[in-house]
Amino acid sequence: MERPGVARPAEGTGSVDPYEADPYEPDVVAEADDLGALPELCALPVGADLVAALTAVEVADTDDAxxxxxxARWQDLISWATAMQSRATGEIARRRGWTTEHNAAAAEISARLHIPQTDANKLMARGTGLAEHPQVMNALHHATIDTTKADILLRxxxxxxxxxxxxxxxRYLPQAPDRTRRWLRDKMNQHATHLHGTTEVAKHATTRRAVFLDPADNSMAWITANLPATDAATVWDAIEQAAHALRRTPGTTRTLPQARADALVALTTGRIIAPPHPECAPDDPSTTPDTDNQSMPRITVPATGCTCGGCTCGGTTIRVITVKPQIRITIPATMLLGLDNTPGHLDGYGPIPAETAARIATDATWQRLLTDPTTGILTDYSTTTYQPGKILRQAVVARDQTCCFPQCDRPARHTDLDHIQPYDHQLNPTHQPPGTPGQTRATNLQPLCRGHHLAKTHHGWDVTRDPDTGTTTWIAPTGHAHTRPPTQTSPVPDHTDTDTDDTDITSLAEDVRQLLGRRAPNGRASTRSTSDANVAPGAAGAHRPDPGEPPF
Structure with a gap:
């Protein structure tokens, strides 16, 4: 990302061959003062000249921008150095092969670099992968992508x-610099699913499900679980709901992460575990909640006063929290109609097998989203009120899926909704020309995690959103410009080997309405059933300039 008007140099330019130069050669460092003014740092290619120039910078005398x-340029050098290191480790791996000699080589690297042998194996695997895919090596060498994105492309x-x-x-490397790591991983997994099918890949992956316990410092420990995505999403949502319920307990001082930890313990043991307080130790530690209703998890927490569960001090009463976990999946209508086998998109995770999505869809609460049939971008809706309604909120969350700050992956349903252009409370909507969209509309709303919401509101960031493409442009207080590409709501793969044309897409509309337009007892069309999963199929539909509350 660069400030406007500052371009990254073309690959291969510069006076020093980055593959040959010694970055610590005395003659090179001695020429640092001749490299020009600080703004020229952005024009230097990675290599010895850039090392020398950066080493000469007096940070105390340099402005914020x-x-x-x-x-950023030091980060570029980290990518460059990783690429150069990978040339060496990849060559070692090539010479030794995948034999006992490979393990011996990993042991040598481990000892020499003072790192665990597992890390040494990763270095050798990265080197092998970069040798097999030189375009990734080239991108990493020229700092177009960082090491993590390179590893995603390779693994x-x-x-x-x-x-x-x-x-x-x-297909995906050209988009990688501006996209998040999660987006890149999703696309690589989706590509594999498209080529190899879903069932066999998923079955093979589920054989690796496991739970691990690892010690941490200060009498703490880590529990790590590798689960099927839908199971993991369900478990997480149960923890999240219980955590928010615990936070609403009168007198509690838990942070949200602490509440999640307590909720995990509560959901697995049946009672709240909190730091012990001698003055309010429970009389009966074996007390467990009512388990008559086995259909969903239940935990007990104090209704008032003390924050540790099972406590009998102070006349505290016990209330029961019922947790009903939910998962949210976006499914294209073409898959539901049997026209293709496109994967669904699990909120907070990414693509899941079409068979799994279809199974969940048979017993689900539905929300119909209208999207552009070509781009998959959600059609705009608006309201004149300041607070977006539930349906509009859900639509924006489904559209963007994550926080809209560049490179942020926080799931949208755990974020705030921000008015991109601040809401004008003095504006009277009745005085606007007919057809004027409300200020609270999809194109003027974006999900932002609390930290990035505060940064935009109080720390000088400017944001604009292109209503046609959905691309957001962020201008930092220092003047640097960053773009966030739109999220494709309908999870249609980038493979365009389908015979479906615009006429076919248009003809799907009635089929979609019949599929989703079930009749409720009151005679109105209903899109609801009885599952705990919210499934949002991306159905094609025409844009409406100002339909008010979306007709889902």
Whole structure:
């Protein structure tokens, strides 16, 4: 990301060959003062000249905007150094092969670099992958992507062959710099699913499900679970709901992360575990909640006063929290109609097998979203009130899926909804020309995590959203410009090997209405059934300029 008017240099430019130069050669460092003014840092290619220039920077005498550039160029050098290191580790791996000699080489690297052997194996695997996919090596070497994104391109999407992975890299590498890591991982996995089917890949993956316990410092420990995505999403939502319920307990001082930890313990043991307080120790630690209703988890918490569960001090009464976990999946109507096998999109995770999505869809609460049939971008809706209604909120969350700040992956349903252009409370909507959309409309709303919401509101960030493309542009207080590409609501793969044309898409509308337009007892069309999962199929539909409350 650069400030407007500052371009990254073309690959391969510069006076020093980055593959040959010694970044610590005395003659090179001595020339640092001749490299020009600080703004020229953005024009230097990665390599010895850039190392020398950055080393010569006096950070105490540098303004904020230039310091951001200095940090960014050091990050570029980290990517460059990783690529150069990977050339060495990849060559070692090539010479030794995948034999006992490979393990011996990993042991040598581990000892020499003072790192665990598992990390040494990762370095060798990265080197091998970069040798097999030189376009990723080139991007990492020129700092177009960072090490994590390079690893995603090289490792995500099993069981892709080398040739298939090369096709996916060619497709997604150009978009990788501006996209989030989660987006890139989702696309690689989706590519593998498209080529290899879903059932077999998913079955193979579920054999690796496991739970691990690892010690941490100060009498703490980590519990890590590797679960099928839908199970993990359900477990997380149960924890999230219980945590928010615990936070509403009178007298509690728990932070949300602490409440999640307590909720996890409560849901697995049947009672709240809190730091012990000698003055309010429970008389009967075996007390458990009522378990007559086994259909959903239930935990007990104090209704008033003390924050530790099961406590009998102070006449505290016990109330029961019923947790009904939910998962949210976006499914294209074409898959529901049996026209393709496109994966669904699990909120907070990414693509899941079409078979899994279809199974959940048979018993689900439905929300119909109208999207552009070509781009998959959600059609705009608006209201004249300040607070968006529940349906509009759900539509924006489904559209963007994550916080809209560049590179932020926080799930949208755990964020605030922000008016991109601040809401004008003095504006009377009745005085506007007919057809004027409300200020609280989809194109003027975006999900932001609390930290980025505060940054936009109080710390000088400017944001604009292109109503046609959905791209948001962020201008930092230092003047740097960053873009956030739109999220495709309808999870249609990028493979365009389908015979469906615009006429076919238009003809789907009535089929979709028949599929979703079940009749409720009051005679109105209903899109609801009885599952705990909210499924949002991306149905094609025409844009309406100002329909008011969306007719879902």
């Amino acid at each position: 230039d310091l951001v550039d200095v940090a 995500a999407g099993n069981p892709l062959t080398t040739e298939e992975r090369d096709q996916a890299i060619t």
